[in-house]
Amino acid sequence: MPRKILTVDDSRTMRDMVTYTLKGAGFDVLEAEDGVKALGVLASTRVDLIITDINMPNMDGVTLVKRVRAGGAHASTPILILTTESGDDRKASGKAAGATGWIVKPFAPEKLLSVVNKVCPA
Amino acid sequence: MSTPTFGSDELAQFRRTFFEECTELLADLEERLGALVAFSSDVESLNAIFRAVHSVKAGAGAFGYTVLVGFAHRFEALLDRLRDGKAELDERTLAALVAAADVFSALVDLARQGEVPADDFGADVAEELGALLDGAAPTASVARPAEAAPEAAKPAEKSYRILFRPNAELFRHANEPLYLIREMKTLGELTVDCDLSRLPPFDAFNIDDSYLGWTMTLRAVCTPAAIAEVFEFVDDECVLTIEEIAAAVEPDEASPVVAVAATVATTVAPPSDPQPSGSKPSESKAAGKTGSISSIRVDLYRVDRLVNMVGELVIAQAMLAQQFTESHSHDDPTALQGFEHLAGLTRELQECVMAIRMQPVKSVFSRMPRLVRDVGHKTGKDVRLEMAGEQTEVDKTVVEELADPLTHMIRNAVDHGIEDAAERLAAGKPAEGVIRLSAQHAGSNILIHVEDDGAGLDRDRLFAKAVEKGIVPAGAKLTGEEIDELIFAPGFSTAAAVTDVSGRGVGMDVVRRNVQALGGRVQVMSTPGKGTRFTLVIPLTLAVLDGMVVAVGWEKYILPLTSIVESFRPGRGQIRVIPGGGEVVSIRGEFVRLIHLARVFGVTEAVADPCQGLVVLIELANGGKLGVVVDELIGQQQVVIKSLQDNYDPVPGISGATILGNGRVALIVDIEELTRLYDRNARIADALRQPIAANA
């Protein structure tokens, strides 16, 4: 069965790019547009990896990471945060919240796949 | 950064989506900006604008619209400062935001039409953004550290020995050593040895702990940095050393040792502990000179977790002790002694842990000389700043929260406190004004003074302005001190003319609110002609509070111990009912207003007669006194502060909550809010009934 990945981003462009890249590599991809919606998806579906943006309305990425790590079915699911180049402090706060690693935006498809491979090989 | 290499069809499709999204984001941005112009303190709007700019930037980066990205970057940086309160949203900034939104939107249009903007497009606005950014408090720069130092390594095969020992944290963050080792394999020829020596006997095995380590030997054409990159995500969650083995192809290079996130000297960890804490060494070079490590740098997150855990421990200990005394009464003196010992240790442990978070106020104080210079320069005043007690320590969070109020007060002191040189000379003072900033400990509080030798508060003007603003009635008779207090009234700005320096007059009410949010208070003392002194009293930490547990009906409340002067049961003759229905208690010749906690909070079945209950005498931030009527005192206790607002809205009169020994929640009373609440309730009551005649 293909690995299932949830991508969380309020930008449709970003979601499209992530989804396209991952589907092309044989992953099954779910989407959510903010942290709250992501929690909704996670409550009903087991995924193998979560990729989340930081800056989102309703619930930001760092809070989402904290929520997921706090307990439940996905407490030990790998989580990658999407950050911009200038986001060193965001990287740190995401990491402190329990994120597994990060991907720097903008990204090349190969880079995304290589990072995903490091935490959740296909 | 490499550019994405999507196929051209997909890229065109993504681009269409991007511009569709831009249209929505820009519309939202316009709307939010409108809201911001109308209500300048709208944090939600700032957040939304930031997100819009940020989203456009992320997409623009993906399609290589560099001019747009560059502009968005500045725009976003300024918005971020505003969001964090590190820059002020004044007229100038607002104008810049509006102009920036226009340029931003134009840049998106150009990108949409496939045109490259001229080099100087929007340069003036970009410059203004830059100027505003430079003007804001110099905080963490936006520049990022270089990804990995440019490598000029020649492609020769080398041998490395890599030691990798994950700690438990690595697993908690869902990293998997196996994947990392596999990734290593892609670099070259890898041999792996697993170190099982730290595996405990089966019955001592803890599934959440980490016991394994790996020693790898890698022969590959790569740099140490490339190896380090494999462990990029985990470098502070493991012990990792990468060393080049001398027996490599090129013997002329003296094997350099690259220690990526070296471990703390293992002696720090007790031998039984299978995982060294993995903290980074702090300035190991400096420490190396003295021959021993005197400090380590620890992730704040770990400290916070420790603080929380100890907080829970304090509660658990209190609960256990209470359950024990309830069930065994006093028939077991040894156990009782044990509990007391445990209580002592727990408290000591908590103090030790809190001490880890303590930092000198120096980091905030050190920003002030420049501020005084700048503001002095702008206002043409000659001002000297004297500081004392910079080494006084206070909780890290408090230090950070001090920056805004202090900046504001110092700016005010230069701008409004100190007179012009001519005026000073005329008053027989030296031309140079002096501002003193000092900090000292007082019990579990920190005391900060901001003092100037200026003209003192202009009481006539303050009063006139208060009347004009409808804060006090025109005929009111106020003492000098009461008039001074008016500067803390909401919406009150001390500047006669709005000056360039103090902006649009976000006044001392904001300072008071900030300080109160820290559980502290601020007082002013002014002597006409001699100067003004502000005193801030702030608890050393936000995590715990020394409280007095009081009972009111069925409920228990916590009063902050720092505000309590004394408590007593008044005699019948001490109580007076004043016209209008209010009550006062006379104590040592002073009349103090009484407030029934039960009435303010609507608690039924509480003691109604102060002579049957107790009066807790409170000193307010403004120096005034208040008698709070409660049923009885339960006892003094250090409580762990919990926020109500994580899951609910702010409750007037309540600053937070804590969990008592019996597991129940008790509310912490916001003393300063009490009078306001009481007055509001009284006004409602007054509207419903005629004033009662004096005397009881």
Place this chain on the structure above:
Amino acid sequence: MAEPLDLPSIGPDAATAQTRQFISFRVGEDEFAIDIMAVREIKGWTETTVLPNQQDYMLGVLNLRGTIVPIFDLRCRFGLGLTTATRSHVVIIVAIGGRLLGLLVDAVSDILTVNAADIRPVPDVDQPIDNAFLAGIIPVGDSMVVLLSLENLFANHGPANAAIAA
């Protein structure tokens, strides 16, 4: 501790899998339901600490393993009077918009698995409960269960304000 919920996907990519699950419970004579995904925990009633000067359906706060959680009386929220809570009453802890809150109900009844297409709109008839609180009607056998809109029930205590904190 929460078991992994093995429910059919309702993620945006699963347009075809259309069953949803609800927890149903009783308030007075009526059966109501809420989305199972919002439910974090179900516990027996214990005394709360009353918050001053709140609406009467706000019963106060509870200590849920170190977290302070506000509790609401659903019956009272519907305008049907205060519940006299006893140990046999149940509090359903739900997460709305990043906040946790507890709902006091009489008893939990069942877990319903429903075809999304079977959820009916609320007919516009005169009845004691504010229509805004109702999200739909689920037919169960001969009777029906009313699906609640948690967002509207606590519109003034929740998601809108929670966003700033996050």
